[in-house]
Amino acid sequence: MRYTPKSELDQRVAKLQALLKKQDIDGALIIQNADLFYFSGTIQQSHLFIPAEGKPLLMVKNTFERAVEESALDNIVYVDSLREILPTLQSHGFSGFKTLGFELDVLPANLYFRYQELFRPAKVVDASELIRTVRMIKSEYELEILREVNTVQAQLFPYISANISEGMSELKLAAMIEAFYREKGHPGLMRVRGFNTELHQQHVVSGSNTIPSYFWGAVGGRGVGPAYAQGASHKLIGRDEPVLVDIGFNVGGYSLDQTRIFCIGKLADHLTQAYQVAIEIIEQIKQMAKPGVPCGKLHELARQIADASPFANHFTGYPNQLTFCGHGIGLEQDELPVIGYKFKTPLEPGMVFALEPKFTFPDGAVGIENTYLVTQDGLETLTVFDEGIQYV
Template sequence: MTTTSSDLYPVSRLAAVREATAAAGLDALLLTPGPDLRYVSGYDALPLERLTCLVVPTAGEPFMMVPRLELPAAEHSPASRLGVEFVAWDETDDPYAHVAHRLGSLTKVGLADRMWALQSLRFRAAMPDVEQVLAGSVLGPLRARKSPAEVAALRAAGAAIDAVHAQVPQFLKAGRTERVVGRDIAEAILAAGHVTVDFVIVGSGPNGASPHHELSDRVIQPGDAVVVDIGGTMPSGYCSDSTRVYCVGEPSPEFVKYYDVLKEAQEAACAHVRPGVTCESVDAAARDVITAAGYGEYFIHRTGHGIGLETHEDPYIVSGNTTPMEPGFAFSVEPGIYLPGRHGARIEDIMVCGETAGERLNHSTRDLVIV
C-alpha cells in the first residue's frame, strides 16, 4: 500500500480532534511543534523558542500562530490543506497574549505533551485563570488507534529496520568496539530509508544487562552475547524499533538456556494479542513464562510501548493498564532477561492488533544469531 501525506494526515482529523476536545471538557488545544501538532496537521514544524502553535478551540475557528519567518514553511506544509488561518507574528509581538485575547474567556485548555516549559509558562502568564492539562488526554486515545495508512507506514518502517538487522552480522566482529559497530549500524539505518537515527544500542557482554546501554568503547570479545536495539524515523514521520540478539562465537549453555525461555515468552505475548484482551494481560503472557522459569526478578521493565509518530506513546503494555486492545493499536512486544555483570537478552517486535489477532511488523529471525 502506497501512502500519501493526505492518507497519513487527513483533513478530517481536525474535526475529530475538536469533537474529542469538547467531549473531554476542554475549551481548546494548544499544539506546539512535536508529534501532537504533526498528528493533527501534518506540519513537522521546527521546535524553536519562537512560538508556533495550532490553536484548536471547541467554539470558534482554529488558527495557527506562526513566526513570520516560518510562514512560508507553514504555508507549504500539509497544514495548508486544513483551511485554517495562519496568523503571522513579528519579533516584537506577544503571540501568547494574542492567543489569550483571541480565545477570550476559558476554563481549561490542553497543552501539547511535548510543549517546552518556556511556552507553557508563558501561556500560564497570559491566561492565569485557565487550568492547563495535557493534550494527551484527548489525543492519546486517538493516536493509539492507527488508521490503515498509519499501519502501512509502520509496516514500511518495520521492513526498513529488518533490512538493517540483516546487515548487523557483518558489523559484529571480535576486536571491534561497540561504538564503531554502532556507527556502521547508524549509517545502515539511514541507507535503509530512515531520515533520522533515533537510537542505536549495542550492548556486548555484561553491557547487555543494561537495557538502555549507551554505546561505549568496550571491545567485543569472543563468546560475547550482543543486544542490538535500533530504530529511526521514516520520511512519513512514523518510527521503527526492533531488538535482536547476536553472539560472537559460541554462546555459553547458561545463556542459551534463558534465551530459549525469552523466545518462548515473546512468542506467548505475541500470540495473546487480539481485540478485547487488556494491555496488562499481554504483559502477563510474557512475564508468566519468564517467572515460571525462575528468571522473573531479571525481567525489569514493561513488556512494551505504543509506537507511531513517537517511539514511545500509548498504549503501554504494562501491569495496571487495563485498557482493552482495539484494532489499530500498534506497540512493541519486548520482554528481556538481564543478569547484572554477566549478560542479557531482549527480543522485540512491533505488533499491530488486527480485527481478530495480532500482526508482527518485524520479520527478521528471532533465533539467536551466531556470527
C-alpha cells in the same frame, strides 16, 4: 518528500475535537513537535489551536514559508510573539475561553505560567492524555508508512551479520549501522516524550556491557562516559557473547522497534535458555492478544512465564526490573499503550506496540523485540525477520 494529506489531518483533528467536547474543553493549544506534526503536518515553530468546534488555526513564528509548504491545514497565519496568540485567536472568532488544554506532560513550567497569565481567566488544563489517546490508534495511512519501515529495517540484520567481527568495538558497530541507515534516509534521531530522556536510533551492547543506567530500559550499557551514560561503549566485541542490537528505522517521522541477538561463536547455556523463555513469552502473548484484552493482562502473562523459569530475577532488567515489557510506538518511541501491570487499557484494532521480553545478566543480555499491530483477529507482526539468535 512526504506530506501528510489534508484528509488525514482532518480525521485526526475531528477525533481530538470529539474528546475535547466530551471533557468540556474549549480548545487545545499544541506546541510539542510530535503532536504538532501529527495534527498539522509540520514542526515549524508554531502554536496549533484546535477548537472543540470549528477549523484549527496554525500560528507560525518560524518559518512561515515552510509551514505553508508542509501543512495542508486551511488556516495558517504568522505571529511574531506569544503576546499575539490571544489577539490572533480573537480575530479568527475564538474568544470567551473557560478552559484551554495544553500538553502539560511535557510543557516547561515557565511556559505554563506564561500561558496561565496570557489566557487568564481561562483555566489551563491537561490535554496530553486526550492527544495521546487519539494518536494511539493508527490510521491506514500511518500503517502504510510503518510497513514501509520494515522493508528497509529487514535489510539491516543481514548487513550486521556480514560485517560484525571479533575485536570490533561496540561504537564501531554502532557507527556502521548508523551509516547504513543514514544513506537510506534515516534522519538520525528518534523522538521520545519523557523528561531528560535522549534516544539514539540504535542501542548496541555486548557481553558484560549490561550495567544499569539512568535509561529506563531492560538493558542500560556504559555508553561513552558519564554525560551520556547508556548504550554502546569502547568495549570490544568478543567471541561467545551476545551482541544485542535494538534498532528502529524511520520513514516520514514514524519508526518501528526491533531487537535481535548476534553472536560470534556460541552462547552459554543460561543465555540460550533465557532466550527461549523470551520466545515463549512472545508466542503466548500473541495467542492471548485480542481486542478487549487489557494491556496489563499481557504483562501479567509475561511475568508468569518468566517467574516459572530459572531466570525470574533477570526479566526486564538486572538487578532492577521494569514494570512493563512493551510500549506503543509511532512518531515517538514511548507512545500508548503500555504493556505493564498498571495499565488496564483494553487492546483495540489499530494499536501498534513493541513487545520486548529481555533477560539481563552480568555476562550479557538476551531477548527479542518485535512491533505488532492489533487487528480484529489478533496481532500482525510488522517487524518480519528471523527470530532466532543470529550466529555468525
